[in-house]
Amino acid sequence: QLKSKFENGSIGFFDWPATLTSDELKKIEQISQELKSQYEGVLICGIGGSHLGAAAVIEALRSEEDEKQFPIFWLNNVDRWAIERAKSFVSKKKVATLLISKSGNTTETLSGFFHLSSLLDPKGIVIITDPESGELRRWVNSHGYTHLPVPPNIGGRFSVLTSVGLLPLALGGVNIHEMIEGAKEFRSYIAAQPLQENPAYGYALTSFWWDTQEKHSIQYLMPYLS
16 A cells, blocks of 8 residues: 555655656755845744754754754744743844745744844745645745745654755755765665565564663564565
């Protein structure tokens, strides 16, 4: 059933690295360059899949120098202290703002933005959301904000290689062209493996058998999966 959904396009994340066009990558890179030339940092409002993938890659790959030159503040929580820290960040620098929500209706993302909107430059707002529906899409249509689409057939938790992750990564100094090329190579590798040698398959099986601390045993287990 999963294979048929890949083939008919209803689930798009597996083939996405191969279908993403160079024009789309160039547009993301152009927006990144414009924001970095006009602003001193960026506030990113997004939770879950609109935050975790890109944040993990940036934490792994970003240099301290990149962080100093163009700091990123992730607003992924609307509790009092998160909002206060965000206010402090946007008050000290001229910052751009990314609003990321696949549905366009994520309550935390919209709420965080409303808390801070009076302190933000409307010319520096970029919205990443569904291409047709949702509250954020309505804002794009009403206010003409710079925008990028989230592919409808890619779920939020699988969206790190779409504009959801790629624009934050570009702002964080990550080479998004190399990342997509690496994803293409890994996709080809995975597609050529028998199921029993597929690392994602092995990881899924061990999730049922061991707790988190024991998942380092995956490599030990793999020879026995067949």
